[in-house]
Amino acid sequence: MTETATPYIAGKRTPKKSADDLRAQIPGWGADLDPADRPSYPREQPGIETGAHWDFPERQPEKWPRERSIEHAVLPPVFGTSTPPAGVSGAIRRYAYKYSEGRAAHWLLLVAADRVDAWEHHLKSFATLHPDNPFTETGVASEFRRHGLSSRYGQKRADVNHQWIDPIIVGGPWILAAIGIGAAFKALRKQRSA
Amino acid sequence: MRAMVYRGPYKVRVEEKDIPKIEHPNDAIVRVSRGAICGSDLHLYHGMMPDTRVGMTFGHEFVGTVHDVGSSVQNLAVGDRVMVPFNVYCGSCYFCARGLYSNCHNVNPNATAVGGIYGYSHTCGGYDGGQAEFVRVPFADVGPSKIPDWMDEEDAVLLTDACPTGYFGAQLGDIVEGDTVVVFGAGPVGLFAAKSAWLMGAGRVIVIDHLEYRLEKARSFAHAETFNFTDYKDIVVQLKKETDYLGADVVIDAVGAEADGNFLQHVTASKLKLQGGSPIALNWAIDSVRKGGTVSVVGAYGPIFSAVKFGDAMNKGLTMRMNQCPVKRQWPRLFEHIRNGYLKPSDIVTHRIPLEHIAEGYHIFSAKLDNIIKPLVVAGQS
Numbered sequence: 001m002t003e004t005a006t007p008y009i010a011g012k013r014t015p016k017k018s019a020d021d022l023r024a025q026i027p028g029w030g031a032d033l034d035p036a037d038r039p040s041y042p043r044e045q046p047g048i049e050t051g052a053h054w055d056f057p058e059r060q061p062e063k064w065p066r067e068r069s070i071e072h073a074v075l076p077p078v079f080g081t082s083t084p085p086a087g088v089s090g091a092i093r094r095y096a097y098k099y100s101e102g103r104a105a106h107w108l109l110l111v112a113a114d115r116v117d118a119w120e121h122h123l124k125s126f127a128t129l130h131p132d133n134p135f136t137e138t139g140v141a142s143e144f145r146r147h148g149l150s151s152r153y154g155q156k157r158a159d160v161n162h163q164w165i166d167p168i169i170v171g172g173p174w175i176l177a178a179i180g181i182g183a184a185f186k187a188l189r190k191q192r193s194a
Numbered sequence: 195m196r197a198m199v200y201r202g203p204y205k206v207r208v209e210e211k212d213i214p215k216i217e218h219p220n221d222a223i224v225r226v227s228r229g230a231i232c233g234s235d236l237h238l239y240h241g242m243m244p245d246t247r248v249g250m251t252f253g254h255e256f257v258g259t260v261h262d263v264g265s266s267v268q269n270l271a272v273g274d275r276v277m278v279p280f281n282v283y284c285g286s287c288y289f290c291a292r293g294l295y296s297n298c299h300n301v302n303p304n305a306t307a308v309g310g311i312y313g314y315s316h317t318c319g320g321y322d323g324g325q326a327e328f329v330r331v332p333f334a335d336v337g338p339s340k341i342p343d344w345m346d347e348e349d350a351v352l353l354t355d356a357c358p359t360g361y362f363g364a365q366l367g368d369i370v371e372g373d374t375v376v377v378f379g380a381g382p383v384g385l386f387a388a389k390s391a392w393l394m395g396a397g398r399v400i401v402i403d404h405l406e407y408r409l410e411k412a413r414s415f416a417h418a419e420t421f422n423f424t425d426y427k428d429i430v431v432q433l434k435k436e437t438d439y440l441g442a443d444v445v446i447d448a449v450g451a452e453a454d455g456n457f458l459q460h461v462t463a464s465k466l467k468l469q470g471g472s473p474i475a476l477n478w479a480i481d482s483v484r485k486g487g488t489v490s491v492v493g494a495y496g497p498i499f500s501a502v503k504f505g506d507a508m509n510k511g512l513t514m515r516m517n518q519c520p521v522k523r524q525w526p527r528l529f530e531h532i533r534n535g536y537l538k539p540s541d542i543v544t545h546r547i548p549l550e551h552i553a554e555g556y557h558i559f560s561a562k563l564d565n566i567i568k569p570l571v572v573a574g575q576s
Contacts, residue, residue, distance in 0.1 A: 005439040007484075012440065016372050016397040026392045026417050028536025032527070033371055033395040039523045040365045044292040048523075051269060051336045052285030057300060058266070060218040067316075068303035076300045078218055078284065078332050080310070080320030083247040093245065093316075101307055107498045110244035110317070111467055118202030118241075121248040130209075137205035139557030146554075146564040156424040158404040158454040163561065165465050170204045 067097045089117035119173075134174055196573070197251045197326030198552045203241030204560070206553050211251070214322065214330035219266035222334035224276060228351045229324045229571035230255035231547070232280075233381050234494040236560050237451050238315060240464055242471075243496050245304065245316040252313040253571070254280035255354045256324025257347055260334075269335045276338040277350040278331055279358075279521030282310030282321055285336035296518035301332065307497060309518065317497060325552060327573045339525065349532060351570060352382075352539035358524035360386025360448065363492035364394055366515040367444035372397035376433060376442040376482060377418070378475040380408035382542055382568045383492055384448035388416035389537060391444075400436065402429060402478075404454060407565040415541055423455055423478075433482040441484030449475035450493025459501065470498035477503045483512060491516035545569040 006012055022029045035041040057077045064084050068075055085093045096109035125132040135141070142148070152160050197211045214223055232255055238246050260274045270276065283290050283298035289309075290298050301310035302319035310332075313323015323329065331338055341350045360383045369375060375391040377384045380403035391399045400419045401412035409420040421436075423429040434441060451471030452464045455478070463472035471494075479489045480503050489512055507514060531537045544567045547555035555569050 006437075007440045012438075019371065019395075022392070022397070028531060028534065029392050030371070030395045031531065031534070031536060032390075032393045035368075037527065038365045038394070039527045040293075040362055040520065044294065046292050048291070048293040050285030050290055050295075052290070052333075053266075053268065053335065054286055057284050057286065057333070058219055066303050069305050071306040072303060076303050078282075078301050078310075079303045080316070080322065081217060082251070082320050082322040083249040083316075085247075089247075096245075097304075101305055101497065104499070107244045107470075107496075111498075114241060114244065114246055117248050118205075121201065132201055132205070133207075134205060137201050137207045137553055139206075139551075139553035139555070142554040142557050142563065143561075146558050148561070148563055151561070151563040151565070155406060156404060156422055157562070158424050159460075159562070161457060162454075162461055162465065165461065166204065169465060 067094055069097065070100050087117075087120045089113040089120055092116060134170060138170055195327040196549055197322070198253065198549065199248075200238065200246060200250050200252060201248055204239065206239065206252075206556055208550055208552060211326070213328045216262060216264045217330065218332055219264040220333050220335055221264040222260050222267060222270055222331045222338065223262040224256070224258040224278060224324075224329050224331050224338070225261040226256045226258040226324050226327060226329055226573050228257050228347055229253045229573065230351055230356075231325070231555055231559050231569045231571060232355055233383065234314075234450065236556075237494060237496065239556050239560060240452070242451060242464065242467055243315045243317060244498070247316060250313065250315070251322040251326050253323030253325030253329075254312040254314055255351055255356065256312075256329060257341060257350045257354065258324075258329075261328060263334060267334045270338060270340070275341045277341050277354055278312070278324070278338045280311055280355040281337065281518070281521055282312060282319060282332055283337060284333055293520060293523055294517075295520035295522060305497070311518070325549065325571050327549070337522065339522065342529065345529075345532070346540060348540035348543055348570065349538065352542070352568070353525065353528060354521065355519070356382035356568065357386045357537070357539040358521045358528060359383050359492050359519040360388075361390040361524055361528060362517075362519040363387040363446045363448060363490050364390035366490035366492070366517070367391070367446060367488050368513070368515070369394040369396055369444055371395040373443040374398040374400070374437055376400045376402065376445045376479075377448055378402050378446065378453075378479055379448035379493065380405065380412040380420070381448065384446070385412060385416050385542055385567075386539070387446045387448050387492065388412060388418045391446075392417065393531065393536065400433070400442070405562060408567060411542065411567060429455070430478055430481045437484070441482055441487060443484060444488045444490065445479040445483040446490045447475045447479045447493045451495045453493075463500070469500045470496035471500050473500045473502045480507045480510070480512065483510070485510045486512070488513040488515060492519065494518075542568045543570055546572050549573045
């Protein structure tokens with residue numbers, strides 16, 4: 001007769017290795033068995049020593065009007081200064097910060113700004129000696145040196161069913177842009193020869 | 195200096211940038227010797243994290259040498275070898291004063307829901323990161339620590355995020371002796387979570403993934419039982435069978451925003467950016483834990499909504515615990531575990547990528563080529 005499974009009765013029937021067996025087999029087994037030995041127990045530890053020697057930190061200079069969440073009462077005293085908002089993407093970002101973090105509009109505008117930002121920079125890069133190169137910047141050459149095929153096929157990977165989308169996401173806009181430029185060039189030549 | 199810069203989704207390159215300057219009296223400038231690419235960097239790389247700006251330098255796992263210090267720095271001096279937690283935090287706000295360093299309120303103007311993280315978009319404060327030759331480290335008296343003389347530099351860099359995050363994930367599970375612990379994800383954080391579950395007295399540790407080479411690592415490094423979810427029609431049912439239909443006592447989501455296993459969830463999140471993350475692992479965690487059990491979430495998700503099965507979590511009476519790891523709180527105990535030989539963080543390192551080749555490093559890690567588990571970034575090598 002089949003035994004009744006655990007959840008239908010009070011006892012837990014799943015066989016377990018004893019603590020002694022586990023201690024013998026697993027280095028350090030049970031070293032943190034006592035919650036008091038766990039550094040994040042309890043989660044909040046008022047009065048913890050942090051090394052801070054200030055009640056409120058000195059303020060870092062604000063070199064441009066720093067975009068901030070409207071859920072903040074004041075501008076926090078310290079912040080990152082990487083990549084200030086600029087151009088069209090910067091305008092979208094500044095607008096996004098008019099919405100709180102609780103609003104979908106805030107995040108969706110920021111995601112849209114990210115896409116605009118990428119294309120602003122791609123276009124700008126063509127006016128420099130260091131234009132964007134999707135081949136080198138995607139690192140796709142490693143496919144040939146790092147077993148691109150054998151890493152994927154013949155394995156039981158769940159991600160192979162969607163990896164075909166990646167080249168479309170990355171290369172698709174470049175191909176469309178190239179086709180658009182080609183069509184515009186052709187139309188211009190046709191217009192001139194007419 | 196040479197630094198990795200983001201050029202848009204799936205594109206990065208190395209550029210010349212100015213060496214960062216002291217911007218606050220408690221800043222330090224650190225010359226990076228070892229960095230790393232984290233699985234969560236891939237969310238940025240794939241364009242999933244809102245307000246990820248072209249030109250930003252990623253990298254929140256790094257160690258190096260102090261190059262310069264601000265006028266109020268007391269605990270560090272030029273030349274000190276330091277390890278820097280991925281959290282940027284002040285040490286004095288309401289949250290830091292209670293040990294919630296990852297929730298600091300004084301370092302991130304862009305959002306109140308998340309603290310500061312190096313090289314992790316403007317949503318996390320707009321700080322450039324450590325995949326570069328130099329990096330600005332705010333609150334030098336609070337975050338960084340000198341690397342102990344006995345500690346290997348590659349162990350130290352793993353202690354800036356992946357190892358403490360896994361260890362913290364196991365703590366969030368409130369594991370008691372004999373518990374069955376399931377870990378979704380055999381990446382670096384999942385491997386450390388599985389290893390840590392034993393330290394806390396687990397009776398069984400089961401790791402789930404779809405990459406066989408990572409499951410092999412989970413068996414050898416973390417002594418775990420493993421299941422490849424692609425071998426089963428329904429991994430939740432398999433886990434019920436494995437636990438005599440009770441469900442696991444504790445389940446840890448160490449996957450986060452780009453989980454695989456459901457085409458629609460993955461594509462809507464990772465490719466179309468319509469969700470903050472693909473909550474496949476989280477939903478499996480909710481469904482495979484026992485009623486009254488605990489789900490610990492240390493996988494990273496973006497701030498946009500995700501299709502999480504919250505009704506099941508409510509009906510099962512689950513405890514759900516989660517946070518970004520307050521790294522420095524974990525260090526003293528983890529140092530002991532390393533010295534006692536219970537843990538060797540650098541055992542999971544598989545690749546050492548020169549900074550100049552970082553575009554290929556990102557592609558290899560993103561596409562999971564070459565049996566990659568943990569890539570380190572080495573500055574100053576070609």
